[in-house]
Amino acid sequence: MTQEITHANLIKMRQALADMPQAQTLRNAVMNNGINAVAQRPDAAVTLDPTYSIDLPTGDVSFQKKSGRCWLFATLNTLRHDFEQQYNVKNFELSQNYLSFWDRIEKANLFYEKILATATKPITDREVAFALAGPDFDGGQWDNAVALIQKYGAVPKSVMPETYNSDLTTEFNSTLNLKLRTDAIKLRQLVANQAPSDKISETRTAMLSEIYRLSVYAFGEPVETFDFAYRDNDQQYHLDQGLTPLSFYQKYLNRNFDDYVTVVSSPQASKQYNQLYSLDSQDTVVEGHPMRLLNLPPDRLKALAIQSLKAGEPIWFGNDVLADLDRQKGWLDSNLYDYSSLFSIDLTMPKDQRLDYRQGVVSHAMTLTGVNLVDDQPTKWKVENTWSDKVGNKGYFSMSDA
Numbered sequence: 054m055t056q057e058i059t060h061a062n063l064i065k066m067r068q069a070l071a072d073m074p075q076a077q078t079l080r081n082a083v084m085n086n087g088i089n090a091v092a093q094r095p096d097a098a099v100t101l102d103p104t105y106s107i108d109l110p111t112g113d114v115s116f117q118k119k120s121g122r123c124w125l126f127a128t129l130n131t132l133r134h135d136f137e138q139q140y141n142v143k144n145f146e147l148s149q150n151y152l153s154f155w156d157r158i159e160k161a162n163l164f165y166e167k168i169l170a171t172a173t174k175p176i177t178d179r180e181v182a183f184a185l186a187g188p189d190f191d192g193g194q195w196d197n198a199v200a201l202i203q204k205y206g207a208v209p210k211s212v213m214p215e216t217y218n219s220d221l222t223t224e225f226n227s228t229l230n231l232k233l234r235t236d237a238i239k240l241r242q243l244v245a246n247q248a249p250s251d252k253i254s255e256t257r258t259a260m261l262s263e264i265y266r267l268s269v270y271a272f273g274e275p276v277e278t279f280d281f282a283y284r285d286n287d288q289q290y291h292l293d294q295g296l297t298p299l300s301f302y303q304k305y306l307n308r309n310f311d312d313y314v315t316v317v318s319s320p321q322a323s324k325q326y327n328q329l330y331s332l333d334s335q336d337t338v339v340e341g342h343p344m345r346l347l348n349l350p351p352d353r354l355k356a357l358a359i360q361s362l363k364a365g366e367p368i369w370f371g372n373d374v375l376a377d378l379d380r381q382k383g384w385l386d387s388n389l390y391d392y393s394s395l396f397s398i399d400l401t402m403p404k405d406q407r408l409d410y411r412q413g414v415v416s417h418a419m420t421l422t423g424v425n426l427v428d429d430q431p432t433k434w435k436v437e438n439t440w441s442d443k444v445g446n447k448g449y450f451s452m453s454d455a
Contacts, residue, residue: 079395092390093379101384101451105423105435107362112137112144114448116441118220121191124371125149125156126439127418128198131367132207132306134422138365140305141285151213151298152198153191154272155205157225159338160189161233161264165257166339168237172244188233191222193337195369195418199310200341205275206298207306212279218271225271232267236260281305310342317346318354320405326350355431355454359424367422367437374417383445385436385452419450430454 070076082091111134117126129147137145167184174181218225239260243253281293281301296304314329324330325348332344349357361368377389392400407413423435436450445451 073397083395088392088395089379089390092392092395094386094389094391097379097384097386097389098382100453101386101433103383103435103446103449103451105425105433107359107426108423108435109134109362109365109367110138111367111422111437114437114442115146115149115439117149117439118215120153120220120222122149122153122193122219122222123439124193124195124369124418125152125198127369127420127437128195128202129207130420130437130439131369132308134367135308136305140283140291141287142283143286145283146210148208148210148213150210150215150219150272151208151275152201152205153219154213154268154275155201156191156193156197156337157189157229157268157272158261158265159201159341161229162261163337163339164188164233165236165240165260168240169244169253169257172241185234185237188230188237190226194335194344194371195315196342196344197335197337199313200336200338202302202306203310203342204338206300206302208276208279208298208301209281209283212276212281213273216272225267229264229267232264314345314347316354316357317348318351319348319408320403321408322405323409324348358421358434359426359431362421362424367420369418370421371415371418373413373415374419376413380440380444383438383450385450387453387455389453422449 079091115126115130117123126149129149129152133145133147136147137143164184167180171178171181171184176182176185240253240257243256276298278295278297279301281291281296283291285291293304328348330346330348332346335344358368358370372385374385377387378385379389392398402410402412404413419439420437421434422437424431425433425435431454433454434452436452438445438448438450440448442448
């Protein structure tokens with residue numbers, strides 16, 4: 054059934070607005086100040102005061118700048134805090150650029166894998182269209198970072214610092230995706246022409262070599278061996294020579310990632326609690342660490358997070374950061390803005406419906422470094438963000454338990 058907007062409809066709409074009390078006052082407030090400023094609850098400053106009963110010792114925040122690498126930053130933040138405590142070092146940082154380099158290579162290789170696996174399908178096929186829509190990107194998940202670290206190790210930031218392109222990934226993303234889509238045309242044509250498998254493999258290898266060259270131009274070339282020098286907080290000098298990225302990871306970071314699993318809490322009818330799920334579409338390293346999600350009730354998820362923090366271990370986590378955010382004040386609270394009262398419209402939506410109807414997404418990764426407990430129950434959480442120390446409480450955010 055179709056329904057157009059008629060002149061009579063518009064008359065009724067205008068009259069309904071005119072009949073609303075305070076409509077003019079609210080219009081003035083919203084037009085002059087913006088929706089969020091008018092809708093923000095004034096008591097947020099009290100409930101989100103940045104004081105926590107459990108507060109892990111951490112240093113200055115890192116800064117992802119204009120890139121989508123929050124997932125890598127958050128993962129490396131959990132590791133660097135461990136290093137700082139164990140080796141008595143302040144504000145140590147691991148190279149996000151190093152792992153980002155290998156991430157782009159692995160995603161390119163995965164793209165070729167997908168293109169060849171679907172080469173006989175029409176270009177309008179949903180699987181082909183999905184691959185072509187986003188060949189290579191700088192976003193990712195915790196399990197993707199784990200796969201990269203297990204395969205390539207890690208290095209200090211001093212060994213492979215940031216570049217213009219790692220800080221601002223837009224230009225590189227555009228160039229790389231153009232390259233990959235032109236490669237997709239050639240690979241599909243080879244399959245259509247029934248080229249020998251060794252010819253296809255040789256072509257794919259040559260294409261990946263070109264991706265490597267593009268990435269070196271943008272990010273620099275990853276080291277194979279390096280010397281690691283640092284001074285601890287007591288000004289004692291330390292030098293470790295002839296390390297490889299893998300030996301550095303194994304010696305200094307010492308994290309067995311196979312002991313970990315990503316825990317989520319999804320109340321959707323299509324998901325079951327206490328069930329382990331895989332998400333193949335999010336795996337980015339061929340034959341690497343797979344993405345696994347253990348779906349638990351929210352109280353169990355929070356209890357596990359509290360146990361980890363009590364044990365002194367910070368936690369990688371993802372959320373829908375832009376939904377209930379005051380960026381400058383560093384507040385995250387699902388009740389931060391009362392849009393329903395402002396507009397006299399019911400805009401509430403439970404979590405399962407937010408996920409089902411695409412209102413809620415995991416848009417950002419950060420690190421939990423503290424929690425406030427009252428009668429053993431969490432009231433708010435301390436969040437280490439990667440948006441510089443110019444926002445929040447020197448880069449740290451306060452998140453309500455809700």
